[in-house]
Amino acid sequence: MGRLKERRVAFPGRKKRPARVLLAAIVVIVFYFFLFPYPLGREIVVRPRWAVALPQPGSALIPSPAAVAGPQDPAGKGPAAAFQIGDRFGYVRGDGTLLYTGRAVYRVSLSSTGFVSFTRLGTDWILQDSAGRRVAGFSVAGYPLLSPDGGRVFSVKTDLSGIIEMDRGGAVLWDRDFPSLMTSISVQGDLVLVGLLNGAMILLDRHGSPLLEHAPAGSRIPVVMGDAAAPDGSRVAAVCGIDPQYLAVLRRSGSGYEPETQESLPTSFRREVRMGFSPDSRYLFLEGTDGPGLFDPAARTLRWVGLSGPLVGAAFASAGRVAAFASRDAGGARLVLEPMSGVPVGREAFPAREVFLGTIEGQLLLGWDGEIARIDVEAM
Amino acid sequence: MSRGRSRWACAAVVALVLACLGNGPAHALDWPVASRIVTGTFGEGRGDHFHDGIDIGGGSQEVRPVLAGELVFRYDEGADYTSLPRGVGSFVVLRHEQHIRTLYAHLQAGSLGPVRARWEPSDRIGIIGETGHASGPHLHFAVFDEEAGSTVNPLEFLPPVPDRQAPVIRRLFARVGERRVALEDGAALQAGRTEILAEVYDLREDVAFRWPLAPAAVSLSLDGAEVSRISFDSLQVQQGRSVLGGSLRSRDQVWDDAGLLVCGSVILSRGESLVRLAARDLAGNEAVRTVSISIHP
Numbered sequence: 082m083g084r085l086k087e088r089r090v091a092f093p094g095r096k097k098r099p100a101r102v103l104l105a106a107i108v109v110i111v112f113y114f115f116l117f118p119y120p121l122g123r124e125i126v127v128r129p130r131w132a133v134a135l136p137q138p139g140s141a142l143i144p145s146p147a148a149v150a151g152p153q154d155p156a157g158k159g160p161a162a163a164f165q166i167g168d169r170f171g172y173v174r175g176d177g178t179l180l181y182t183g184r185a186v187y188r189v190s191l192s193s194t195g196f197v198s199f200t201r202l203g204t205d206w207i208l209q210d211s212a213g214r215r216v217a218g219f220s221v222a223g224y225p226l227l228s229p230d231g232g233r234v235f236s237v238k239t240d241l242s243g244i245i246e247m248d249r250g251g252a253v254l255w256d257r258d259f260p261s262l263m264t265s266i267s268v269q270g271d272l273v274l275v276g277l278l279n280g281a282m283i284l285l286d287r288h289g290s291p292l293l294e295h296a297p298a299g300s301r302i303p304v305v306m307g308d309a310a311a312p313d314g315s316r317v318a319a320v321c322g323i324d325p326q327y328l329a330v331l332r333r334s335g336s337g338y339e340p341e342t343q344e345s346l347p348t349s350f351r352r353e354v355r356m357g358f359s360p361d362s363r364y365l366f367l368e369g370t371d372g373p374g375l376f377d378p379a380a381r382t383l384r385w386v387g388l389s390g391p392l393v394g395a396a397f398a399s400a401g402r403v404a405a406f407a408s409r410d411a412g413g414a415r416l417v418l419e420p421m422s423g424v425p426v427g428r429e430a431f432p433a434r435e436v437f438l439g440t441i442e443g444q445l446l447l448g449w450d451g452e453i454a455r456i457d458v459e460a461m
Numbered sequence: 462m463s464r465g466r467s468r469w470a471c472a473a474v475v476a477l478v479l480a481c482l483g484n485g486p487a488h489a490l491d492w493p494v495a496s497r498i499v500t501g502t503f504g505e506g507r508g509d510h511f512h513d514g515i516d517i518g519g520g521s522q523e524v525r526p527v528l529a530g531e532l533v534f535r536y537d538e539g540a541d542y543t544s545l546p547r548g549v550g551s552f553v554v555l556r557h558e559q560h561i562r563t564l565y566a567h568l569q570a571g572s573l574g575p576v577r578a579r580w581e582p583s584d585r586i587g588i589i590g591e592t593g594h595a596s597g598p599h600l601h602f603a604v605f606d607e608e609a610g611s612t613v614n615p616l617e618f619l620p621p622v623p624d625r626q627a628p629v630i631r632r633l634f635a636r637v638g639e640r641r642v643a644l645e646d647g648a649a650l651q652a653g654r655t656e657i658l659a660e661v662y663d664l665r666e667d668v669a670f671r672w673p674l675a676p677a678a679v680s681l682s683l684d685g686a687e688v689s690r691i692s693f694d695s696l697q698v699q700q701g702r703s704v705l706g707g708s709l710r711s712r713d714q715v716w717d718d719a720g721l722l723v724c725g726s727v728i729l730s731r732g733e734s735l736v737r738l739a740a741r742d743l744a745g746n747e748a749v750r751t752v753s754i755s756i757h758p
Contacts, residue, residue: 188546199546202596204508222508224546224594238510239548239594240601242703245509258510258703260610262554262564264534266545278534278554278562279607289701302556304533307544323533351532351576352541368542391542 124461125403125426127418130444131177132454135169159442161211163191166448167435170196172211173453175442181213188224192231199225208234208249217249228268235273237263244273246289255289265319265353269310274317276305282319282329284310284338293338297321297329307354311362316378318365320346320354328367330378342381346374359397359404360440364421366404368392373406375419386419394438398445398458405445405458407438414449418458426458488620490527491582493565493602494519494589497622498667500599502674503614504693504705506716511703512675513612513696514564514603517589524565524586524600527619530555531578533562538570538592549601550593553586560607567595611697611706614677616743624666624744628676631660633738633752634721641721644736649755652729657681658721659750663742681724682737689725691715729756 161172161180170189171182183189189198195210197219206225208216219225223236223245236245243258244266261279268274271287280303284293296303300322308319317338318330326348332341348354348370356367365376372388373395390410397404403426404419414433418426437448445456494517501516536543538551549566551573556562569590580586591598604615633644636656642648644657662673681689695706702711710723717723724738734754741747 190546202594222510224548226545236509237545237548240507240510240513241545241547241549242510242513243701256509257701258698260698261605262534263545278605279610291701302531302533306534351578352535352537353543355542393542 125420126459126461127427128457130455130457132452133177133179135182135451135453162439162441162446163193164437164439164446164448164453165191166437180211190225190227192227192229194231197225219247219251257289264305265308267308267310269312270314272310272314274308274310276308276319278304280304280321282308284317295331297327297343300325300327306350307356309356309358309365311358312360313362315362320356320367323349326350328376341378344383355392355395357395359401361401363401366395375404386417388415388417390415393436396438396440396445398440398443399460400443402460403458405438407436409436489618492619493524493527494522494600496522499622505675506712506720511696511712514601515615517600517602520598522589524568524589525584526555526580526582526586527563528557529581530557532580535573537573548594550595555580562605562607564603566601567592567599611695614694617694621744624742624746626664626666627746627748628661628663628740628742630738630740630748630750633750634658644752644754646753649757650729652731652756652758654726654728656726657724657736658717659724659738661722661740676740677743678741679722679724680739683727684734688727731756731758
């Protein structure tokens, strides 16, 4: 005790100085925020709106609580969104009303306005609308493919050598073969972008005539692993090549397209990868090894979003401000929400065998196993 | 030399390339399965396209690479993402030396080997299945020549299977307007250009019933002069249409809706004429049918 007293006496000035420094620092910090205010980013709020259990096939559709009060006529109640969870598929409206649910016998080709559920050997298809009503019948040798809005009907040749576009009466509008196996396809508006095994991407116009034939060079093995056309047609992109793998982006220039970016990727996929543009055509997502990448063509920046397991769904919500990605592996499913600028909003892991991610009325539509839910993502 | 002929020449060169890749000059590739039962041949009409490879049956056999190669692309039905419906089901594409690629399709879902780059002939790619557009378990096997941009008949590069049966020329027809007139000895036709069609096929060696396959080549002659030859040895794409190498004919110019072979057109002049059709298979067996016809003005 005596030694402690001696120390206190020996250093009387040091006891008061830290307090003054601390006080001064606090004052400076407080004044800094007043003098140099920095606006905070808009806060992202995630609001689950409703969840609906899918009825068993054959049973009557069960409307959501929100829909019970409204008319049950499926027509004229706003746009419906298509969903597919494993072999279950259907259409749901923004208020949670299920318009149709079904189970694919073999596969189903979906659009926002209708679908074709087809068998493995089936040569006769029936195009049905989002309420399940028959729209048109087709007798063809290939497998059906619908454009996202359902306005165009294609038959993909079963050996992947070409495609045929037909009108609603089944008449062939055009028929095109490709010099190599088709590995991927993207249909947006008048454009059909096809990726080929030989490394070429071919962009066809409304009449099936080539607007662009481009084979990005630089890889030891040329091949297209995935492709995407922007909704407004301003850009087309492809993940292509092995050793190295590239992201190639081409920009519309006059009546044609010219290479804009060829970005080396740290991936080595040997299968088709998921990729697509945001609804406003500003951003591009692409599957990566440890999570998806978000590419901003205007800024030429590519950033990766950490997400384990193969990517099984991607969607853009809140007017394209937030990207959502879903993955699934043996450990279950994962969902991540990623604003186009900023840190991830949220991550969620949940047990599910099948996952679907889409959009409805600009918001997220999340499906898992036997349920479908709407999640609104808003910037406050 | 036209672009088409140039490609045709490239396709022919691939034969030499493939021969150089193999151990012996007779066959460049090994069979991808142990039991060699060919159930479909190259160039057959398949609705909206030519059959661009061969079909191999034999049940759930293990499938192995025909040469050492590198994995380029694969699709495991039910597991991998796809942006388009794939009638080839689960499949694997390997790349070999000299820019040759091989396709192994309709494999059992889930039977595909691990995702790795290098594949040896002793490795198991998968098991024969019936994924995709398949009416029974079989392997669809195709060979692509990257440089020529063509698909070649795999049977020309695989060790031959026993084949002692000649192709069959069952019936000959002349297309008169919208009608088909059977061509028998003494048949009377009008002078002018006439299309000759035939029911012609090769036969499977291993079954007692009729299982038609496409022949390797067909030649049509009029009064001793060859007017048309169709060889089922390669396919290429010209102006967005898949055509046979050599004759540069598209599927609907080779096969009609009834499955008859469109052998070619002849210009008939007044008098007597001999129409001769010869069909051969890859083993060299040949069938010939000659018909004497009368042509009126």
